[in-house]
Each structure stands twice: as structure tokens, then as C-alpha cells.
Amino acid sequence: MSLQSIKYTTGKLEILDQLLLPVQSKYLAVKGVEDGWKVINKMQVRGAPAIAIVGCLSLAVEIFPEAYESKKTLRQEIEGKLNYLVSARPTAVNMKIAADELISLANELTKDEAVTVDDMKQKFLDVTEAMLQKDISDNKAIGANGAKAVLESSGKDGPVRVLTHCNTGSLATAGYGTALGVVRKLHELKKLEHVYCTETRPYNQGARLTAYELVHDKLPATLVLDSMVAALLRAKNVAAVVVGADRVAANGDTANKIGTYQIAVVAKHHGVPFFVAAPLTSIDLHIPSGDHIIIEERPDREMTHVGEHRIAAPGINCWNPAFDVTPASLITGIITERGVFSPNKLKDEISALLEL
Numbered sequence: 001m002s003l004q005s006i007k008y009t010t011g012k013l014e015i016l017d018q019l020l021l022p023v024q025s026k027y028l029a030v031k032g033v034e035d036g037w038k039v040i041n042k043m044q045v046r047g048a049p050a051i052a053i054v055g056c057l058s059l060a061v062e063i064f065p066e067a068y069e070s071k072k073t074l075r076q077e078i079e080g081k082l083n084y085l086v087s088a089r090p091t092a093v094n095m096k097i098a099a100d101e102l103i104s105l106a107n108e109l110t111k112d113e114a115v116t117v118d119d120m121k122q123k124f125l126d127v128t129e130a131m132l133q134k135d136i137s138d139n140k141a142i143g144a145n146g147a148k149a150v151l152e153s154s155g156k157d158g159p160v161r162v163l164t165h166c167n168t169g170s171l172a173t174a175g176y177g178t179a180l181g182v183v184r185k186l187h188e189l190k191k192l193e194h195v196y197c198t199e200t201r202p203y204n205q206g207a208r209l210t211a212y213e214l215v216h217d218k219l220p221a222t223l224v225l226d227s228m229v230a231a232l233l234r235a236k237n238v239a240a241v242v243v244g245a246d247r248v249a250a251n252g253d254t255a256n257k258i259g260t261y262q263i264a265v266v267a268k269h270h271g272v273p274f275f276v277a278a279p280l281t282s283i284d285l286h287i288p289s290g291d292h293i294i295i296e297e298r299p300d301r302e303m304t305h306v307g308e309h310r311i312a313a314p315g316i317n318c319w320n321p322a323f324d325v326t327p328a329s330l331i332t333g334i335i336t337e338r339g340v341f342s343p344n345k346l347k348d349e350i351s352a353l354l355e356l
């Protein structure tokens with residue numbers, strides 16, 4: 001059985017508390033927007049697609065039992081609460097894109113006189129619930145497109161060794177994963193010789209979550225520390241690096257988990273193709289470059305402590321950006337559910353695809 005980070009039935013939402021993994025597997029009820037904001041902000045659920053899905057579904061469970069006196073009241077509720085949810089974590093764009101789409105839907109339904117307040121509520125529930133299935137099918141398509149791109153770029157038919165960073169798997173999405181979906185697909189095709197996952201300090205998504213998924217699915221995998229990547233690429237014949245994204249700018253610059261940028265620099269040095277795997281909902285064509293991406297800074301404690309145990313000297317200053325921006329020039333291709341794009345053609349090709 002595959003891991004499930006989000007459990008949802010109409011009116012009921014639960015998330016697997018990722019702060020407790022891999023020691024404990026415990027689901028937490030999310031009863032509304034306030035709970036949704038907290039679990040996202042505390043990183044009990046994390047990963048750009050999962051953040052958006054849990055955010056929107058937290059509003060769905062809040063709205064479900066309520067009776068609204070008018071469409072205007074419901075529209076105000078939707079707009080105010082979605083904008084609040086966007087503020088829980090600023091770097092990943094998926095929640096913002098989902099919020100904007102749902103707010104425009106609410107605006108359109110409010111204007112449409114043929115739509116009752118109950119129809120409007122039902123439509124909102126249908127659209128948010130559909131996000132779960134859509135994310136899984138997008139991830140499967142990313143997996144297939146990415147496995148092909150990795151094999152082509154390696155110049156051989158596999159099996160290949162790949163490196164990934166952070167957690168982009170079932171735990172970060174509705175299921176299957178983005179970059180980890182590419183790894184899963186390579187494995188399904190019997191083209192994965194080995195996957196290396198980084199520890200991903202300071203929150204250890206690699207050691208705690210990706211390693212957990214890889215062991216769970218019995219993939220051939222090895223954990224390395226972040227500081228070992230250069231040595232790994234020199235020694236272990238890695239065919240490609242595949243990572244996820246929190247926000248891809250129009251020019252292909254990509255914000256992802258801190259440490260991604262230095263892996264891309266090292267990959268370039270060693271001539272190893274560096275791929276970003278992300279759904280279209282992680283691509284922000286509104287910003288021209290990565291300079292415009294807000295980078296979330298997290299509490300010092302995530303660096304100074306592991307769990308309750310202090311590892312840093314008391315009194316030391318800390319800088320803890322949760323993400324960095326990899327320049328487009330270091331990226332071989334951006335793997336999406338609609339194909340693989342060269343960063344310099346991303347804007348034109350995606351705009352054409354979406355008829356923008």
C-alpha cells in the first residue's frame with residue numbers, strides 16, 4: 001500500500017503528522033482553516049502540492065456544514081480565508097495559484113444569476129475535492145516524462161543511478177510524487193539501478209521522509225549527507241539529479257529546498273544533467289526571474305536542535321532560509337505533466353500550451 005499523507009472524505013480531513021515521522025505514524029484531524037494554517041506553518045504537512053491541497057481542503061471542511069445566507073457572504077468567506085492560507089508559507093506558489101483560481105471561480109458564480117448559494121457551495125467542494133485526483137495523475141505523467149528524459153540524457157538505456165534532494169514523494173503530494181515520482185517510474189520500468197537521497201538539513205526531509213518512502217517501497221536507495229554530494233558525483237557514476245520545485249519563475253529560475261542550488265553547481269561541474277520536476281501549478285509566469293521569489297526564513301531552533309536535543313553552541317547567531325534559487329542556466333530541463341521544457345523556452349511554450 002502506498003503512503004498517504006492526506007486522507008479526505010467530504011467533511012473530514014486528516015493529515016499524516018510529518019513532524020513525527022519516521023518514528024511515529026499518526027494522523028491529525030484538520031477541522032477548518034485555522035487548523036489548516038497551523039499544520040502548514042508548523043510543517044506537519046509540507047511540500048508545495050500538499051500545502052495547496054491541504055489548504056484548500058481545510059476550507060472545504062469548514063464550509064461543508066455551514067448554511068450561507070447569500071452568495072456574497074460565501075464569496076467573502078472563500079476569498080478572505082484562502083488569502084489567509086496563502087500567508088502560512090510564502091515561497092511555494094501552488095497555494096497562491098489555487099487560491100486565485102478558486103477566488104475567480106467564486107466571483108464568476110456570484111455573478112451568475114442561475115446559480116444558487118447551495119450550487120455555489122457544492123461547486124466549490126467539487127473543485128477542491130478534484131485537486132487530490134488531479135495531483136496524482138499529474139505526478140504519474142511527470143514520472144513518465146521524467147523517466148524518459150533522464151534515460152535520454154544519460155545516453156544509455158539504463159539502469160541508472162540518480163540523486164534527489166528533500167522530499168518530493170507521496171508525503172509532499174496527494175500521492176506518487178514529482179521528482180520522487182520520476183524515481184518511482186524508473187524503478188517500475190526496471191531502469192533504476194540506485195537512488196541516493198540527501199539528508200536535507202536542517203529539517204531532514206531526506207533522512208526522515210524520503211528515506212522512509214524509499215524503504216517502504218523497497219527501492220534500492222542510499223542516504224548521503226548534504227556535504228557529500230560533490231564526492232558522490234565524483235565517485236558513483238550518477239546519471240542525473242532530479243529535484244522538485246516550490247516556485248519556478250518565467251525564466252526558469254527555480255526556488256526549491258535549501259541546498260538545491262549548491263547541488264546544481266556541483267552537477268554542472270561534473271557534467272551531470274540537473275532536472276527539476278514540478279506540476280504546472282508550481283510555475284509562476286507572473287514573475288520574470290528568481291530575484292522576485294520571497295524566501296521563507298525559519299526559526300533558529302530548526303538549526304540549533306535536533307528534536308529536543310541542542311547541537312549548536314548556545315548564543316550563536318543563525319541564518320535559516322528554507323529555500324534557495326537555482327539559476328536557470330544550471331537546469332537541464334523542467335519536467336512537468338505536459339512535457340519537459342528547456343528553461344529558456346519555458347515561458348513561451350507554457351503560455352502557448354495554456355493559451356495565455
Ligand SMILES: CSC[C@@H](O)[C@@H](O)C(=O)COP(=O)(O)O
Nearest residue numbers: 046047048168172244245256257
Ligand atoms: C513535491 S514537493 C516540491 C518542493 O516543495 C520540495 O522540493 C521542497 O522544497 C519542500 O520543502 P518543505 O520546506 O519541506 O515544504
